[in-house]
Amino acid sequence: MSKISGVLETSLYVSSLELSTTFYQDIMKFRRLVMDQRFCALSVSDRQVLLLFKQGASLQAMTIAGGVIPPHDGHGELHVAFAIDPGELGSWEQHLNQSGVPIESRVEWERGGHSLYFRDPDRHLVELVTPGCWAIY
Amino acid sequence: MSKISGVLETSLYVSSLELSTTFYQDIMKFRRLVMDQRFCALSVSDRQVLLLFKQGASLQAMTIAGGVIPPHDGHGELHVAFAIDPGELGSWEQHLNQSGVPIESRVEWERGGHSLYFRDPDRHLVELVTPGCWAIY
Numbered sequence: 299m300s301k302i303s304g305v306l307e308t309s310l311y312v313s314s315l316e317l318s319t320t321f322y323q324d325i326m327k328f329r330r331l332v333m334d335q336r337f338c339a340l341s342v343s344d345r346q347v348l349l350l351f352k353q354g355a356s357l358q359a360m361t362i363a364g365g366v367i368p369p370h371d372g373h374g375e376l377h378v379a380f381a382i383d384p385g386e387l388g389s390w391e392q393h394l395n396q397s398g399v400p401i402e403s404r405v406e407w408e409r410g411g412h413s414l415y416f417r418d419p420d421r422h423l424v425e426l427v428t429p430g431c432w433a434i435y
Numbered sequence: 436m437s438k439i440s441g442v443l444e445t446s447l448y449v450s451s452l453e454l455s456t457t458f459y460q461d462i463m464k465f466r467r468l469v470m471d472q473r474f475c476a477l478s479v480s481d482r483q484v485l486l487l488f489k490q491g492a493s494l495q496a497m498t499i500a501g502g503v504i505p506p507h508d509g510h511g512e513l514h515v516a517f518a519i520d521p522g523e524l525g526s527w528e529q530h531l532n533q534s535g536v537p538i539e540s541r542v543e544w545e546r547g548g549h550s551l552y553f554r555d556p557d558r559h560l561v562e563l564v565t566p567g568c569w570a571i572y
Contacts, residue, residue, distance in 0.1 A: 299526040300519070301464055304480040306564055306572060307516035308445040327438055331570055343441040345518060345572050356514075365542035368552050370560040374509035377493075379444035381482060382437070389436040405502035415505050423507040427443055433468055435443060435482050 311372040379425035516562035
């Protein structure tokens with residue numbers, strides 16, 4: 299059995315798919331892959347997808363052609379962090395300012411990385427991090 | 436401003452850090468990076484971290500040497516998906532069976548990928564996916 303190769307899908311549960319999709323497309327620059335009334339899938343990178351689920355819309359198992367997707371749902375102000383390249387912190391900060399997204403906090407990590415924290419439309423805690431946060435990044 | 440390079444941190448909120456850490460270490464084979472009474476960070480791959488937060492333990496902003504980590508928290512049965520290599524589905528299924536983890540559902544995607552769905556100790560919906568699910572994977 300080989301190891302898992304990575305996180306493919308990270309999920310957030312949102313009150314308005316339209317507002318959140320706009321935020322992650324326009325501010326975060328993710329590319330929309332699929333969207334319906336239940337969810338929106340956005341491409342973060344080559345092999346990573348951010349899933350925005352309308353709150354309460356996935357509480358029932360869903361039968362599709364290839365099988366059954368079991369129920370799931372979530373609430374709260376979840377945390378998700380995205381990696382940015384070293385030296386990109388300033389331009390992201392400027393972009394967030396120009397986009398009217400308040401920066402809630404900044405952290406400098408012991409290993410030298412820097413983080414910016416801000417909120418998406420549901421107040422999920424979004425972080426941008428440069429390398430030097432974890433032992434592996 | 437360059438694009439975001441990927442999801443660095445995906446978070447789940449759990450009732451028992453010990454139980455969940457054991458699950459993700461022993462069953463999913465992730466490596467523990469850091470653990471305290473508030474959270475556990477596990478390495479999923481080279482540049483991806485799964486964060487397990489004790490429910491309710493991050494509701495206050497936390498001041499550390501390098502700044503302030505804003506509050507966050509979550510509830511529910513969240514969904515997270517991990518990528519596995521093609522041809523690894525059978526061995527993962529066997530491993531889950533031998534580990535006493537019931538497989539709740541199987542899906543075959545239009546693009547040819549396959550998924551297994553099962554639950555972690557908090558009933559978060561965990562998925563293993565082979566390539567052929569999204570246009571980008």
